[in-house]
Amino acid sequence: MAQNLAELCIVLIENSLGELSAQIFATLAEHGRLTVHTLAEHAKIPLRRVRTGLTNLMEEQLVLHFAAEEGAPTFYSVNWRNAYNLARHTNIAELVNDRHGEHAADMVGNILQLGHARVGDLADAYDLQPASKRDSGIDTTADHMTEEGLVNGIAKTSSAKASHDMSTSEFHSTLRALLRSGVLVKVGTRAYMPPSDLQEQIEEAVIIDQFPDRKVTGPKKQSEFKLAINVLKRKWREDDAYSDLHDVGSRGAIKRPGDHFKTENKRIKVNGGHANGVLHDGEQSTTKLSDDLVVRVDFSRCTMAMRSRRLEQHAKRYLGGVTAAVYGALLQTLEGKVRAVHDDLAPDNSDDEESTLPCSTISEVAEILDPTIDLGASIKGLPGDKTLTNGTNGKKRHDEFGDFGIKRELSDSEDEPTTNGYTGYRDRAKRLSAIEAHLALLEEHARHFCKRTRAHGSNEWRVDFPALNATLIEAELDATILARYGKLALRVVRLLRERGKLEEKQVASCAMMRIKDVRAILTELQFHGILEAQELPKDNARQPSRTLYLWFFDTFRVQHLFLQQTYKGMARTMQRIPVERERYRTVIEKAERTDVKGREQEKLEQPEKQALREWREAEERLLAQVDRMDQMVALLRDFSGKDTSLTT
């Protein structure tokens, strides 16, 4: 397996779990599936320590374990994706912060550290009153490891809780918002199995159930079999999915099925009324989640959000911030509708890509778009109407879509009653048409950021993610090439990408450059693996002088190359951190002494404080750079959802 990735994962694990776990992971990475005993042997670590290390790794789901049957030896193997995902924590917290605010980011940060968390334990960590003592009897069978793991985890989180005073209702509503937005998901029992074993189990179940003769060969049977497997897979997944209805704690406010969940607490607060008339312990009523619900962060969903953000940034480069913000809102409305990026169950026979892409209406976009943005400011001829910004939509929006990550301050400050009637209607129409103008601009652009469905006049819009993903990848490769080899090299690369295979003379004339300059660039880029040349001998003698070289740029290859380089760059950056720490060790150690800690101001000398600051800055810069490289990895590897390099 990719050595660069392995190295990176080991560094990441060492950084978060320490050397022992890293060593065990490294051994597993090298040898594949092992039992505890063979593992101890290979790693040359005493068995007891191996068990401790494995436990730590399993808590974070960095290692999968599975026994073929009851009583059979348990095998352990690494989980590449989760291991790599350690590098994505900051980016996810960042994203959640943007969309759901600080509290949410904090909670997600904690859940990320724990791997997964029981709601009850999480509530304890935030020092909230236990929401429900009674067992709700919901089938969230937590893995036995969980409890144990949480003990450690909570120790970590509890230090942070002092700074956040969150009410129980806030806690639960944030959690619910996160669950609904898909950032968090419910954890079922099957999450701990390696996918291949899961596949086997599903196949077995299908065979027993539907093919008692165990004959699944032949084209017809095969396709039936496949279909049945997908159906079951989906069912299992749905069983495991969070539902507003089923995962509610029994003493929480009861939601009737017909009750639209979106009319949640914000409204209640403003009006001082009681939702459904249920009130508990003098607190605002919020539907409480079952304490036994186990949640984790859905990385693929977060990756999708990262993709949206990246696309928004890309649009901003070409069309400016306002248009990009509109685009960002469109993308966010679509996120809920796109199946998870990593959905392998999507029907394969989708010749008609077009129709499988989800779409959103302009009003949906309007509902989550930041109302303070002056939509008229960046397009000529649009009214830059201030009244629009104070219009009604913002207000309505919050009531309906409070869970989509609108900044809290906004909704709180809007105390004015909803303007009704004519003006409200007119403002809304204006706002919608302004949004439409921005969307049209996005559509018109050569990158076709979005598309109106059907013909002109429809108010539904869709985004061709596969095509835009290719655009993003090209842009990322271009940025890398530009920064490394300069703009003339980029010109050559782009022309070769567009024109296909060309001879050096043709390159020179297309690029309007001197042939000797072109030759220098071509050779440099070839040396670095960016360009390739195909030899075309003019005769059978195959003399170099009688050979034509056709140059070309292979996007896929370069994408892979840069991905590997990014892994390596991340590993080197992470490895530099302890090196820097070593340089400042004396100061750091002094600052961490119990008698100094918390009183750094008085106990440390001026130069020491200076050094400490330098160290913090250095570490922060290094980590920030890792985050940015992770964003690159996400783009190069994960956005398409088609990557298979991490499947175990």
Next chain:
Amino acid sequence: MATLTKLSGPGDALYTELCKAAQNSIEGLRKVFFQSDIEQLATDTARDKKELLPLVQELVNHSLLRLSKLDRALCWSTRPRDAATAISRLNADEKLVYSYVEDAHQKGIWLRELKKRTNINPNAVTKAMNKLENAHLIKSVKNIRAPAQKTYMLYHLVPSDDVTGGSFFDAGDLDESLIDELSNLIIFHVRMQSWADTKTKRIKRETTPPPLTAADDPDTAGGKKRKRGPTTDIEDSAATTRKYRLSAYDTDDPTIEIITQLALPAYSRAYPSAEAIHSFITTTDAIRASKAAQLTVAEIQNVVDVLVWDDKLEKIGDGYRTVRGIKFRPPGFLGDEEAEDGDKVEGNGLTQVPCGRCPVFELCGEGGPVNAGSCVYWGRWLKEGA
């Protein structure tokens, strides 16, 4: 060579007929006639092949027709009368040399190649060439593909763009200043038609407003806090440019002018196409008229393509728009403005760390000759903040 008898009447008629046909065809003098073509044209002058053949032979003898082979079939092409007269006076060597040069058409032929192919004494070739050149039958031109080699072609031919390299070559060398001038002009022209500007005066604040790249740059904050205060919104919303200032004392002016680049509503207009740009370029006075007249639409398209690859123009529909934030040099401005050219490379996560540009990247690793600990680049990076 023996003096030729005067051209016979039917021969002359046939020649005139062929010339007319050649002139009417798009190939002009390069038009070749196969036997069947001539038979068709010659229905007036010769009734059958038997009569035709001597006529054709006569014209060939008079050098008015040139015999060559195409796909193993014989074919003929016409020569101008005066050239034919001149050729008639040549000796065998010279005729041979001439025919090779003639075959090379607008592409021309290298002297060396000529010597090799004719298979006659190189000195004789040189002599023959001199004579032909003096007789204005052939000329030497500079070939951009092989500047050191002498290339010859018939005197009356205009060298093909393959040979001269087109308008952007000046005596065989790439005319970079012309390309640069033209690029700037195109950007200017397209920019004026593709974005609207608004100017707002505002009082200069203590802190200078962030330069374009920082305000605009999607990645500056690396996706860190994206605070979007309503006040910074306008600045953030579109490319803002501080007005170009020429006089130094302007800096005392407490107000600065901010130019905001506004998009034009989508689908509201046709952005300039290569043809439109071409017609602007050829009618403007900014480019020397003789140069401008030469420029073809294809050449303009080439410049435009390069500008697209350089991320200066973007294609919208069938036309082009400047990429947001792209500026042009004010016409007549001569200073060096490369720095402001939007050339500041910002890179990405990988290229910002030293490893992304490291010369020993492949060698570096734990336990290797270099590693993250022994690395000198990190130290520099951390110190310099870049």
